[in-house]
Amino acid sequence: MRSIQALPEFHVFFNDHVVNNFNTLFISMPSSKEYYATGVSGSVHNRLFPKASFDFIHTSYSLxxxxxxxxxxxxxxxxxxNKGKVSYPNSAKEVVEAYKMHFGKDIEWFFNARALEIVSLEILWFFLIPSVADSHCKCVIIAVFDLLGSALMELAVQGLVDEDKVDNCNLSIPDEIASLIESNNGDFI
Incomplete structure (x- = not known):
């Protein structure tokens, strides 16, 4: 008779800012499944866990x-x-440069924090919105963000949304993750 190898146990840590209502998340999770789940508040750009706590880290759409x-x-x-827009790829050069500079700092903080938290730097899995290498990219996500910005500005014109709030809403789309990793030779510590 073949021995049945036990499935590994996973403990999933959901991370979000302090203001997130983790109770809503936990209520929505299927109760018929066996898993361990925890909500951890704090910025993904900072340390969240003790040194060498994880064998595998996965990040989805937070960067x-x-x-x-x-x-x-x-x-x-x-x-x-960035008046009247909620994303930056089709914005003025100064807007794009401000995002690129700050994103570079953020990604370095993220990788430095994860490098301390992971047992081995062999497995770090993350997802980003698709790359937008130049302002002429017709990527679907940019079109969606442009439409969202136009819709929000239309609502502001109608007095349904505060125009200053729309002008202060800017969604970042990182476009140089590969070059940031390569410029650090994959070594962020």
Missing amino acids: QWLSKLLKELVDKQSLAW
Whole structure:
């Protein structure tokens, strides 16, 4: 008789900012499954766990969010103020450069934190929104963000949404992750 090898046990840590209502997440999870799940509040750009705590780390769509709102993007006198848009790829050069500079810092903080938390730097899995190498990219996500920005501005014109809130909403789309990793030779510590 063949021995049945036990399935590995997984403990999943869901991470989000402190204001997230993890109870809503846990209520939505199927009760018929056996798993271990925990909610961990804090920024993905900082350390969240003790050193060498994990064999495998997976991140989904969290790196496109900047660690903080850039001052120059909400300063109406700044060349990097992104008025009327919620994304930056089709924006002024100053807006794109502000995002690229800050994203570079954020990704370095992310990788440094994960490098300390993982047992071995062999397995780190993450997802990002597709690359947008130049401002002429017709990527679907950019079109969606442009439509969202237009719709929000239309709502502002109608007085249904505060225009300043739309102008201060900027969604980041990182476009140079590979070059950031290569420039550090994959070594962020």
